[in-house]
Amino acid sequence: MSWSRKPLDLPTPENALPGRDAPIALPSRHAVLGTPMAGPYADGLQVLDVGMGCFWGAERFFWQLPGVFTTLVGYEGGLTPNPTYEETCTGRTGHAEVVRVVYDPAQVSLETLLKTFWENHDPTQGMRQGNDVGTTYRSAVYAHTDAQLAAAKASRDQYQAALTAAGRGTITTEILPAGAFYNAETYHQQYLHKNPGGYCNHGFNGVSCPIGTGVTS
16 A cells, blocks of 8 residues: 555644545446445445555455445545545545445344454554554444444444453544545555455454444344
């Protein structure tokens, strides 16, 4: 991804980049799943957005899960409308790199998605993920329903207990209702499928996440 140093503080509306009105276009089909990437999605499907640092490796975990209809990567949690990747890299858009997961709750539970999220990055690092430093790499969950928000917070508390028992630090994950999501450029979508040897700093972080939020959709 990028190893350059970036600002560690989020921008204010006064110093955020202005952005643009036109969104970045998405490919019509997912390169792995063959499903449509853009909404609106069929009734019964639900959406969850997660930030785990660089979105290249994070997206792959979710398209591999049975019951996930489609995935796409983009920018969320910031101020600049329709930012480009180069603009997010300045730290002046306020966005995190995120994966949008569109899933069928009859086939894959929200708990499974959250377990995948927690276990495959380090949620204690603040404005970084490994060698990737900056606000774009912060850990985040952006929930689309009240049930998702409650489940994310409950799973955070459960996972904090597991991390503490393992001698790890305090979770810094941003857990908020979903805001505006802006598509990332086509070359970022399903990047590791298109570039099997591409950069990825994701993998099991060594601490299992207990299941038991009681929320399944």
